[in-house]
Amino acid sequence: MRLFDAHCHFDFPEFDECRKQVLTRTRAAGVTGLVMPGVRQADWGRLAALSSPDDGLWYCLGIHPWFIGEHDAADLDALEVAVERKAPGCLGVGECGLDALRGSITEQLPWFAAQVQVAARFNMPLVIHSVKAHDQTAALLRSERWQGCALIHGFSGSYQQACRFIELGCYIGVGGVITHDRAKKTQDVIARLPSDVLVLETDAPDMAPAGVAKGRNSPEYLPDIFAQLANLRGESRDWLAEVLLENAGKLYGRAPDVLAPT
Numbered sequence: 001m002r003l004f005d006a007h008c009h010f011d012f013p014e015f016d017e018c019r020k021q022v023l024t025r026t027r028a029a030g031v032t033g034l035v036m037p038g039v040r041q042a043d044w045g046r047l048a049a050l051s052s053p054d055d056g057l058w059y060c061l062g063i064h065p066w067f068i069g070e071h072d073a074a075d076l077d078a079l080e081v082a083v084e085r086k087a088p089g090c091l092g093v094g095e096c097g098l099d100a101l102r103g104s105i106t107e108q109l110p111w112f113a114a115q116v117q118v119a120a121r122f123n124m125p126l127v128i129h130s131v132k133a134h135d136q137t138a139a140l141l142r143s144e145r146w147q148g149c150a151l152i153h154g155f156s157g158s159y160q161q162a163c164r165f166i167e168l169g170c171y172i173g174v175g176g177v178i179t180h181d182r183a184k185k186t187q188d189v190i191a192r193l194p195s196d197v198l199v200l201e202t203d204a205p206d207m208a209p210a211g212v213a214k215g216r217n218s219p220e221y222l223p224d225i226f227a228q229l230a231n232l233r234g235e236s237r238d239w240l241a242e243v244l245l246e247n248a249g250k251l252y253g254r255a256p257d258v259l260a261p262t
């Protein structure tokens with residue numbers, strides 16, 4: 001059984017002292033690939049340097065809504081140039097989006113729209129951060145006439161909101177939230193969604209699953225999230241693992257064997 005972490009900040013300094021060891025444990029746990037989303041222009045070089053498609057280490061390039069204040073219009077031009085290069089390890093645009101709990105949605109909107117346009121221009125999938133802003137996120141995808149694939153990473157919201165994203169071509173990112181007893185609503189929504197829209201992720205080092213200290217999440221814990229997902233849905237693990245990997249392959253435009261090499 002093979003698992004794939006579709007959203008993991010494995011490039012963050014939290015992993016600098018232990019990256020090799022964590023990667024060894026992650027592989028031993030059956031997780032044979034991961035995608036590192038970009039959050040700041042200053043990190044893009046680091047992502048490219050860490051990427052290694054033969055080892056299942058991929059990345060995306062983007063500007064996260066928390067960090068728009070560090071950027072200006074020239075960075076959007078730089079994003080376009082970097083994405084156009086189509087580096088072998090670069091799978092998409094993001095993480096970009098809207099976050100009502102941090103900063104101003106009005107200020108975030110043009111940054112999100114610009115990145116949606118870059119992704120559309122180069123036919124790349126989008127990795128979307130949407131926190132307490134699902135209605136605005138869906139409205140923007142609609143007004144930009146988004147036609148491609150996208151990941152709503154770390155989804156937590158209502159069944160109706162999930163369905164609206166699915167209609168817009170989005171996959172629903174399932175993270176550590178579902179391992180917490182307090183997240184009954186999200187557990188319930190994820191259990192009801194069709195299996196062919198679900199994508200597994202850790203968002204490490206954030207979004208620690210139950211039993212893991214805050215800020216200490218790691219891709220090696222992906223199997224815990226997976227086990228809970230199979231439980232909630234009452235589906236066989238072997239079958240579900242296969243479906244989840246296929247979904248990630250469709251989202252990121254790579255064959256499962258390429259995305260998560262054994």
Ligand SMILES: [Zn+2]
Nearest residue numbers: 007037095203
């Ligand atoms: Zn993230």
